[in-house]
Amino acid sequence: MxxxxxxxxxxxxxxxxxxxxxxxxxxxxxxxxxxxxxxxxxxxxxxxxxxxxxxxxxxxxxxxxxxxxxxxxxxxxxxxxxxxxxxxxxxxxxxxxxxxxxxLKLPEKLLEAKFTPYKVEYPGKVEEVVLGATRADGGTRDYTIKLGGEKSLAFYMFDSPQPNLPAIAIDVFDRPPALAKAVKMHYEDVLTNPAEWARKCVKKFGADLVTIHLVSTDPLLENTPAREAAKVVEEVLQAVKCPIIVGGSGNKEKDPEVLEKAAEVAEGERILLASATLDMDWERIANAAKKYGHVVLSWTQMDINNQKTLNRYLLKRANMPRNSIVMDPTTAALGYGLDYAFTNMERIRLSALKGDEDLNFPISSGTTNAWGARESWMSESPLEGDTPWGPRELRGPIWEIITGLTLSLAGVDLFMMMHPTAVATLKEIFNTLGGKNTAKIDDPNAWLKMEV
Amino acid sequence: MKVKSPLEVYNLLPRTNCKECGYDTCMSFAAHILDRSAKVIQCKPLVEQSEKDPKAKSKLEKLLDITAPEIAEIVIGSGDSAVKVGGEEVLHRHELTFFNPTAFFYDVWDTLDEKKIEERCEWVAKYRKFYVGKYLTLDGIAVRCTSNDPSKFGNVVKKVASYGKPMVLVTLNPDCMKAALEEVADKKPLIYAATEENWREFLRLALEYKVPVVVRSSDLDKLKSLAVTFKQAGVKEIVLDPVTEPVGEGLKRTFERVIQIRRTAIEGGDKDVAYPIMVTPISAHLINADDVTKEYWEAVIGGMFVVKYADIMIFHTLKQHVVMPTLTLRANIYTDPRTPVQVEPGLRPINDPKPEDPVFLTTNFALTYYTVESDLTSAKIRGWLLVLNTEGICVEASVAGGKFTASGVKQLIEQTKIAEKVNHKYLVIPGLAARLQGAIEDETGWKVLVGPIDSGRIKGWLEKNWPPKK
Structure with missing residues (x-):
């Protein structure tokens, strides 16, 4: 052996x-x-x-x-x-x-394979809401803005065409607000004149709409009477011909009265009243909207169940028409809770597409909140351990852009913003993903060998 | 993973409740495997058995197979700095969580002057940004071969390797790639990229040097063919690059390709495309525009695909207006939504405070707390930090939403017995809670000072306002 x-x-x-x-x-x-x-x-x-x-x-x-x-x-x-x-x-x-x-026995030829994209079709559809009214519809606006109407996730054009790309409103205040330097420099000349301010937003910065915030009505500030504040709304309606949004001061007691007056002076213009919340007299705001033909912004604090509840109240108790509600589920800045805001909105939108009729309304975002992040406005990091932060003039706008971009992918239909560069860049993004941007480059491989 | 119920996992476990895995019961262990907070190999008895008993071995293998992530997980680099990419389970983070944050690589190129290469590598290796109690860092360096010279590329790659960061090697030329791999294959770089033209040579390199490889094509049939061919030939670590077109219709198509690949892998169960996805925001630099526009657009492409499914990216710009927003977004999107971001309410002494030092108030939202705490610590401010339970909500929202209340502050003051630790009754509240000043004074009897809106400004504020004027 x-x-x-x-x-x-x-x-x-x-x-x-x-x-x-x-x-x-x-x-x-x-x-x-x-x-x-x-x-x-x-x-x-x-x-x-x-x-x-x-x-x-x-x-x-x-x-x-x-x-x-x-x-x-x-x-x-x-x-x-x-x-x-x-x-x-x-x-x-x-x-x-x-x-x-x-x-190494290498194959001589590629194994042919066919990629078959997985198809998704949802039963639900987001309501289409029109803001603004032209003469034909009893208003004086030059054009209207349509929000919503989606049958798929945002920009998933391969699932279903998106009837309306997101719209952008620029914020205007009835008293000079505290603003980051990088934002303020663009509005320095109009800070005390809301009508001029609104005009600048439209003419110079390409806003689709403007939001006039009647902050001075806050009893802790000037406590401007509702009737007087409503005059500013009239001035803005005169100054610009785009659809407008009217915001209160956030004071739960005063806002219903302020928004009621604003609704009255803007009768027929189909403005967006911002906002109705659960802890105030939402019914009064809803009734004003119905009486004068406006839309209500249903605002909750990052809670899908509260959003559902408030929407139901507006629909069932106040009998708001389905085409007259927009939701603001609250926007947190990049780095400061954006993950909650994003996921909350994404869940709301997915619920809508899956057929939840308490949540299938267009979504609005107060993207200006991005400027609350210290990275957007502080000249340098307060922490020694950080790599230096670089010029804040460049950090600020991109903070607003990335906040807005992220939420647009969650399904936001209406953005309230402030920095002109951020507004222009988001528009560019929406037009690109919406198939309206024809720009192209010669060779997408060129970066491999570029010597810069 | 394939399994949807812990029972399917439980049935393959020893079911002895031996607790060796760290959980009380096999069922509890199974549930943790399912949400990926535990790993199958933590079951020591099963692992030991499988070494002797083929039956146990087949159970273990089956378990590993059915609990493998939906998207393949691959490792780039070696040692402590190695980075995992892929390994995802879901399309929307609320359905579970996203696991491995998009790996960020920043480029150098071999015709760049040596000093500049060093500067860039240094910057990437040392970068940090404080965020929620820890530092965010960058993952690695992508070395592009612009010389088309194998020995030059090999030398530069070797030099870059000395920084200890994971690497992506970028060249379509197999000779250049081979030269680089001769130097650094043991560092397990990701090689970029196999295309329709060079795939055979790149397949050989991936097999010979046992390195992960990117397959690249904007035609998804071709991309899948490349992946299938590589897998069949024995390559396990594959990354898909559906080609990033930076503008216009091209970017729209890129968006579609990336989403279709990931959705088809997860919802459609197509294992042949269930690999990590590469996106290249560096492509923004091909646009004909000024530098800031290109840089902003690079951040936009980065942001877009951090949200939508990219597992690994190559960036060009080493400036904070590109790095900081994309990195912060990544931290946000990859935060586990299952864990509440709260800290324990209570009292935190900062820098060994004395009775005469100020008392600050903040919320128990982790982000707010860590920001305030690190600002105070780093500015060397001595003080007492009261942390109010706002159920993990930030100052502004908790004031508006009624979680930040005067009565809550009163309770906190009582519970922490702060009055016994200081010799004054001044409380500094966040600027964003200014409207509660009166209410807190009425409720607590303390004198309330409204601090700055941002805790980064507490130092300057204290210089003017502390000690308080009587």
């Missing part, structure tokens, strides 16, 4: 192969620890020796399943051990100890 210098067991061999995830070996049954010995003269040792060398050195180069399997098969045929998988023709001559180059 001739024995190999070093014996090995089939079990060891199989274990080694298993390290390489040879799944096909699952069916192999080994009874006991079978020892393989070579006897007699039927085997040419010169043929077995290199094989043995290969096996004992498996971990060095047998690293893919097919290779391992083919060696296994060759071995089995040489040794005459039956294998449970399809046996290949016996290898007549012993293979030479392969070099790496030969071992």
């Amino acid at each position: 001739i024995k190999l210098a070093k014996r090995f067991t089939l079990q060891e061999f199989l274990e080694t192969l298993k390290k390489y995830n040879v799944e096909e070996l699952e069916g192999v049954k080994i009874e006991g620890d079978l020892e393989i010995e070579f006897e007699g003269s039927s085997i040419d040792l010169s043929a077995v020796a290199p094989l043995y060398a290969i096996i004992s050195d498996l971990s060095n180069f047998l690293y893919h399943a097919n290779m391992a399997l083919s060696y296994m098969q060759r071995l089995s045929s040489v040794l005459g051990i039956p294998m449970p998988f399809a046996v290949q023709p016996a290898v007549s001559a012993a293979p030479p100890a392969p070099k790496v180059e030969e071992k």
Whole structure:
């Protein structure tokens, strides 16, 4: 009996192969620890020796399943051990100890495969809400803005065409607000004149709409009477011919009265009244909207269930028409809770598409909140450990852009913003994803070799 | 993962409730495997058994298979700095969470002057930005071969490797790639990229050097063909690059390709495209525009695909107006929505305060708390920080939403016995809670000072307002 210098067991061999995830070996049954010995003269040792060398050195180069399997098969045929998988023709001559180059059996051709995109169709649809009214509809606006109407996730044009791209409103205040320097510099000349301010937003910065915030009505500030504040609304309606949004001060007691007056002076203009909340007299605001033909912004604090509740109240108790509600589920700045805002809005939109009729309304975002993030306005990091923050003039607008971009992907239909560059960039993004931007470059591979 | 119920996992476990995995029962362990907070190999008995018993081994393998992530997880780099990409399970983060944050690579190129290469590598390796109690950092360096010279590329790659960061090697030329791999294959770089033209040579390199590889095509049939061919030939670590076109219709198509790939992998169960996805915001620099416009657009492409499914990116700009917003967005999107971002309410002494030092008030929203705490600490301000339970909501929203109340502050003052620790009764509240000044004074009897809106300005504020004028 001739024995190999070093014996090995089939079990060891199989274990080694298993390290390489040879799944096909699952069916192999080994009874006991079978020892393989070579006897007699039927085997040419010169043929077995290199094989043995290969096996004992498996971990060095047998690293893919097919290779391992083919060696296994060759071995089995040489040794005459039956294998449970399809046996290949016996290898007549012993293979030479392969070099790496030969071992890598590269396919000659690409394996053709077809990519079939997974199709998604939702049963639900977001309500389409019109802001503004032209003369034909009893208003004095030059044009109207349509929000919503989606049957798919934002910009998923491959699922379903998106009837309306998001619209952008620029904020105007009835008293000079505290603003980051980078924002303020663009409005310095109009801070005390809301009508001029509104005009600048439209003419110079391309706003689709303007929002006039009647902040001075706050009892803790000037406590401007509602009737007087409403005059500013009239001035703005005179100054610009785009649809407008009117905001209160956020004071729960005063806002219903202020928005009621604003609704009255803007009768027929189909303005958006911002906002009705759960902890105020939302019914009074809804009634004013119905009476004078406006739309209500339903504002909740990042809570999908509260959003559902308030919408139901507006629909069922105040009998608001379905085409007259927009939601503001609250916007948090990039780095300061944007994840909550994004996920809350994304969940709301997915619910709408899946058919939840308490949530299928267009979404609005107070994107100006991005300027609350210190990264957008602070001249340098207050922390010594940070890599220096770089010029804030460039950080601020991009903070507003990325906040807006992120929420647009969650489904926001209406953005309330402030920095002109941020407004222009978001418009560019919407037009691009909406298929309205024809710009192109010659060669998308060129960056691989560019020397800058 | 394939399994949807912990029962399917439980059935393959030993079911002995031995607790060796750290959980009380096999069922509880199974539930944690399902939400990926535990790993199958934590079951020591099963792992040990599988070494002896083929039956146990097949159970273990089956478990590993059915609990493998929907999207393949691959590792780039070696050692402590290695970065995992892919491994995702869901399309929307609220459905579970996103796991491995998009890996950010920043480029250098081999014809760039040596000094500049060093500067860029240094910047990337040392970058940090404080965020919610820790520092955000950058993942690695992409080395582009612009010389088309194998030995030059090899040398530069070797130099870059010395910074210890994971690398992406960028060249379509197999000879250049081979030269680089000769130097750094053991560092497990990602090689970029196999295309319809060079795939055979790149397949050989991926197999020979055992490195992860990017396959690249804007034609998704071709992209899938490349992936299938590589997988069949034995490559396990594959990344898909559906080609980033930076503007116009091209960007719209890129958006579609990326989403279709990920959705088809997860919802459609197409395992042949269930790999990490590469997007290249650096492509924005091909636009014909001024530098700031290109840089902003680079941040836009980065942001867009951090939200939508990119697992790895190559950037060009090392300026904060590109790095900081994209990195912050990544931190937000990849925050686990299952864990509340709150800290324990109570009293935190900062910098060993004395009885005469100020008392500050903030919320228990982790982001607010860590910001305030690190601002005070780093500005070397001594003081007492009261942390109010606002259920993890920030100052502004908790004031508006009624979670930040005068009675809550009163309770906190009583519970923490802060009055016994200081020799005054002045409380500094956040600027954003100014409207509660009167209410808190009435409720607590403390004198309330309204601090700055941002805690980064507390130092300057204290100089003017502390000690308080009587």
